Amino acid sequence: MFPELRRDVAFPVVGTLVLFALLVGGGLLYSALQDGAASDKLVTSMFIDAIMVIGIQIYIGNTGVFSFGHVGFGAIAGYTFALFAIAPAAKATRIAEAPFGLADVSTGPVTATVIAVGVTLVIAVIVGIGLARSGARSGAVAATVITLALLFVAHEVARSWVAVTGGDRAGLTFGIGDTLGSRMPIYLVLLATILVARLFAQSRSGRFAHAAREDDLAARAMGINPTVQQTVALLVSVVVVAVAASLRVYEVGSILPGLFFFNYTLLTLVMLVVGGRNSVSGALLGVAVITAARELARRLGSEGYEAFGVGLDGVPLDWIFREGLPRVVLGLAMVGFMIWRPNGLIDDWELDGWLRNRLRRADPRPTTRLEAAPKTRTELVATDVIVDFGGFRALDGADMVAASDEIVGLIGPNGAGKTTLVNVMTGMVEPSTGKVRLGEKDLTRAPSHEIARAGLVRTFQNLRLFSSLTVRENVEISWLVASRHRPASAVPGIDEIVDAAGLWEHRDRRASELDYGNSRRLELARAAALGPTFLLLDEPTSGMSDEESLEMITQVRHMASVVGAGVLVIDHDLNFITGICDRIYCLDQGAVIASGTPDEVQADAQVRAAYLGSMGPT
Amino acid sequence: MTELIQNVIDGLGRGSIYALLALGVAVIFGVMHLLNFAHGELITVSGYAAYAAFSSGWSWFLVAPLIIVVSIVSALLIERVAFSRVRGASDFTLVLTSFGIHFLVSAVFVMYVGARVKTFSEPGWIADTYSIGPIAVEVFDTVVIAVTIVTLLATVAILQRTMFGLALRAAAEDFDTARLMGVNSDRVIRGAFALSGALAGIAGIFWLMRAGNTAPSAGIDPMLKGVLAALIGGLGSMRGAVLGGLALGVAEVVLRSQLPGEAAALTEGVVFALIALLFIFRPQGLISVAHAERV
Numbered sequence: 001m002f003p004e005l006r007r008d009v010a011f012p013v014v015g016t017l018v019l020f021a022l023l024v025g026g027g028l029l030y031s032a033l034q035d036g037a038a039s040d041k042l043v044t045s046m047f048i049d050a051i052m053v054i055g056i057q058i059y060i061g062n063t064g065v066f067s068f069g070h071v072g073f074g075a076i077a078g079y080t081f082a083l084f085a086i087a088p089a090a091k092a093t094r095i096a097e098a099p100f101g102l103a104d105v106s107t108g109p110v111t112a113t114v115i116a117v118g119v120t121l122v123i124a125v126i127v128g129i130g131l132a133r134s135g136a137r138s139g140a141v142a143a144t145v146i147t148l149a150l151l152f153v154a155h156e157v158a159r160s161w162v163a164v165t166g167g168d169r170a171g172l173t174f175g176i177g178d179t180l181g182s183r184m185p186i187y188l189v190l191l192a193t194i195l196v197a198r199l200f201a202q203s204r205s206g207r208f209a210h211a212a213r214e215d216d217l218a219a220r221a222m223g224i225n226p227t228v229q230q231t232v233a234l235l236v237s238v239v240v241v242a243v244a245a246s247l248r249v250y251e252v253g254s255i256l257p258g259l260f261f262f263n264y265t266l267l268t269l270v271m272l273v274v275g276g277r278n279s280v281s282g283a284l285l286g287v288a289v290i291t292a293a294r295e296l297a298r299r300l301g302s303e304g305y306e307a308f309g310v311g312l313d314g315v316p317l318d319w320i321f322r323e324g325l326p327r328v329v330l331g332l333a334m335v336g337f338m339i340w341r342p343n344g345l346i347d348d349w350e351l352d353g354w355l356r357n358r359l360r361r362a363d364p365r366p367t368t369r370l371e372a373a374p375k376t377r378t379e380l381v382a383t384d385v386i387v388d389f390g391g392f393r394a395l396d397g398a399d400m401v402a403a404s405d406e407i408v409g410l411i412g413p414n415g416a417g418k419t420t421l422v423n424v425m426t427g428m429v430e431p432s433t434g435k436v437r438l439g440e441k442d443l444t445r446a447p448s449h450e451i452a453r454a455g456l457v458r459t460f461q462n463l464r465l466f467s468s469l470t471v472r473e474n475v476e477i478s479w480l481v482a483s484r485h486r487p488a489s490a491v492p493g494i495d496e497i498v499d500a501a502g503l504w505e506h507r508d509r510r511a512s513e514l515d516y517g518n519s520r521r522l523e524l525a526r527a528a529a530l531g532p533t534f535l536l537l538d539e540p541t542s543g544m545s546d547e548e549s550l551e552m553i554t555q556v557r558h559m560a561s562v563v564g565a566g567v568l569v570i571d572h573d574l575n576f577i578t579g580i581c582d583r584i585y586c587l588d589q590g591a592v593i594a595s596g597t598p599d600e601v602q603a604d605a606q607v608r609a610a611y612l613g614s615m616g617p618t
Numbered sequence: 619m620t621e622l623i624q625n626v627i628d629g630l631g632r633g634s635i636y637a638l639l640a641l642g643v644a645v646i647f648g649v650m651h652l653l654n655f656a657h658g659e660l661i662t663v664s665g666y667a668a669y670a671a672f673s674s675g676w677s678w679f680l681v682a683p684l685i686i687v688v689s690i691v692s693a694l695l696i697e698r699v700a701f702s703r704v705r706g707a708s709d710f711t712l713v714l715t716s717f718g719i720h721f722l723v724s725a726v727f728v729m730y731v732g733a734r735v736k737t738f739s740e741p742g743w744i745a746d747t748y749s750i751g752p753i754a755v756e757v758f759d760t761v762v763i764a765v766t767i768v769t770l771l772a773t774v775a776i777l778q779r780t781m782f783g784l785a786l787r788a789a790a791e792d793f794d795t796a797r798l799m800g801v802n803s804d805r806v807i808r809g810a811f812a813l814s815g816a817l818a819g820i821a822g823i824f825w826l827m828r829a830g831n832t833a834p835s836a837g838i839d840p841m842l843k844g845v846l847a848a849l850i851g852g853l854g855s856m857r858g859a860v861l862g863g864l865a866l867g868v869a870e871v872v873l874r875s876q877l878p879g880e881a882a883a884l885t886e887g888v889v890f891a892l893i894a895l896l897f898i899f900r901p902q903g904l905i906s907v908a909h910a911e912r913v
Contacts, residue, residue, distance in 0.1 A: 066710050
């Protein structure tokens with residue numbers, strides 16, 4: 001579950017304790033300095049907001065899928081909790097007629113929370129299936145709409161189902177003295193929540209979710225099924241949100257439909273994005289900053305511009321410091337951060353990651369030189385593949401066989417269907433007819449991630465790295481997929497692969513900071529770390545200089561040999577192709593027009609007519 | 619049967635207003651890929667402008683054009699201050715920006731005008747009806763439908779006959795290519811906001827006539843109707859938005875009259891849930907603008 005215990009468990013535990021201490025310490029310090037019940041209440045609600053915001057962060061931060069709906073889950077949990085936790089006597093005045101005997105149940109707060117979590121999880125599973133079906137990924141409108149619908153439907157039901165919820169006016173209220181009396185449960189939940197959020201982000205599932213957040217398609221091509229990771233993240237986050245909502249209702253002492261609607265959605269989302277939605281530290285920072293800013297604005301607004309003993313007498317600022325300022329501050333924070341700092345104050349900086357980097361001794365560079373892995377001969381066969389895009393036939397009965405102990409090239413003029421053939425083989429384009437198989441395994445129309453797990457791994461013509469992850473993390477992602485789904489394959493260690501790709505010096509840099517050549521090398525290394533039977537390389541030298549292309553020949557050969565993979569490579573660079581390939585297929589207008597050794601293909605008249613033109617030897 | 623026809627006619631009146639709002643949402647989505655949760659704020663702002671004008675003794679004849687002007691100016695202002703700075707940003711940023719503006723505008727009105735509802739007089743003829751056989755038709759609905767038809771024809775003329783319209787349609791189809799072909803992106807986006815402002819203004823006149831009041835949170839409802847109708851119509855498609863608006867209007871009236879007792883209050887929730895289901899089961903069929911990604 002956790003790739004490296006020290007990095008992924010020990011440090012997050014320490015980081016959790018520090019974050020918890022900072023937030024709670026800061027809150028307690030504030031209420032000690034500002035005595036009075038109001039400041040106590042403020043600090044308590046900050047702790048509960050923190051739990052709620054981290055709950056939302058677990059989903060949005062890890063998957064990158066936007067959700068309006070988490071506060072809607074909160075509404076469901078809040079009402080369920082209230083229905084079960086409030087004593088029958090207190091319910092009798094408002095919902096005496098409630099169906100299913102709900103007016104008479106009373107379970108105590110702990111059981112009520114458990115029931116609330118259960119009920120909310122059931123709804124979350126349904127929503128999760130919906131999101132999965134709609135193909136939710138970061139940036140998809142569908143996710144926004146579905147989650148917004150959840151928020152609205154929950155709200156409407158709360159307003160209209162008066163017999164159970166007490167509706168818009170009455171709501172549900174705890175009896176006097178029955179509400180949350182001590183902060184201890186909040187502390188325990190907060191601590192547990194921070195820990196769960198940090199551990200999830202470091203876990204294998206969390207890392208796979210990050211990969212899909214960075215690039216959905218590339219994640220699929222590396223054998224990750226984003227839907228699974230997103231659903232896991234959703235369920236974990238909904239559990240936290242349900243507990244937070246129960247605590248909130250228990251602390252406030254009553255629930256009305258408005259308690260979990262637009263205003264709370266705005267508040268929690270602002271908290272999330274101000275600190276940085278991609279990290280737990282950021283979420284907590286946002287909670288603290290926004291709570292402080294809101295309180296400051298409230299006091300400045302209601303007490304004129306004298307608050308905390310600071311007076312600005314004589315300055316005509318009445319037009320700013322008036323009631324209603326906190327809401328304006330929230331709105332401004334949301335718009336301002338989106339315009340100037342959409343990733344928040346600290347982006348994906350994480351306290352325990354930073355601690356670890358400070359305390360880490362220099363990593364030992366791997367000393368073992370990687371040996372060539374033994375190759376078994378497996379055939380990759382495409383038979384009679386036809387692909388139609390609307391009226392255009394991109395592939396017209398293409399046939400191809402490549403064995404895993406050779407390097408096969410695929411050439412052809414622009415539009416010949418080379419990339420389409422690779423897309424068909426990797427499940428990204430559906431063929432009209434035709435078959436693709438690897439060894440005995442039929443891969444026709446299989447989903448991309450299953451094809452990758454079966455051992456057919458591709459790179460992309462237009463670089464699709466997990467750009468905000470580091471070089472090492474990029475390689476680690478596919479290495480983790482391999483360790484789980486390709487146990488039989490002999491994959492060297494992550495560091496060995498990074499080193500073999502010539503990226504050792506850059507291992508801790510973000511993929512987005514790499515230059516072009518190194519990005520290409522990383523694509524290759526990431527694909528190789530999956531221990532594939534076949535590497536499908538889509539124009540690995542595009543945009544490279546002649547010198548770099550030649551170097552790439554060595555690189556591709558080396559990588560393929562250390563993981564024992566065959567290679568199918570598309571390229572335009574003839575020096576590269578003839579330099580690296582044992583055999584070449586030439587495609588034209590969607591069909592194979594020639595195949596053979598580089599010399600044979602280059603000498604073929606049809607090929608020269610279609611592709612080489614005047615470039616061939618004369 | 620009579621009831622159904624009655625419902626449909628009432629629904630078309632309502633739906634016409636939604637269609638105008640939805641068209642504005644669709645136009646913006648077309649050029650910026652922005653689902654504009656701030657669209658309803660144009661009506662909040664013009665509502666307060668109308669309130670101020672009525673307070674100084676203006677009549678509806680003067681207020682109506684004022685509403686359109688204020689709506690256009692507000693749309694351009696919001697574009698200038700906020701949306702122009704997040705152009706091309708991730709969808710996440712775009713959605714939250716518009717969500718933030720939605721709140722900011724209402725918060726500013728709470729702060730400076732107060733949270734209380736401000737009422738003004740509806741026009742005298744608002745409740746008048748005339749009958750065709752057994753069916754009672756509101757004069758108001760008739761006016762709304764007629765004005766909507768004229769507005770849509772004018773919009774179609776702008777889109778089909780002017781250079782701006784051509785540029786806008788090209789940008790909605792494929793913004794990057796349109797830019798390469800020499801479409802001035804600044805001008806198209808500003809024009810799109812002006813157009814959506816004008817459409818929201820016309821819708822706003824009727825909306826405010828019907829409501830007879832405004833409040834800081836008055837923008838939520840028209841925003842939802844516009845967004846929902848645009849979603850039904852497929853977001854990027856302008857024809858779809860208009861049809862979506864009409865469908866939403868009719869669906870609301872029919873659902874409200876057909877759903878039993880308590881559930882009738884759930885109309886909006888039901889519509890929303892249905893749209894979510896559409897997105898779940900037909901994500902491709904619904905979003906006509908989501909072109910397949912090239913790999």
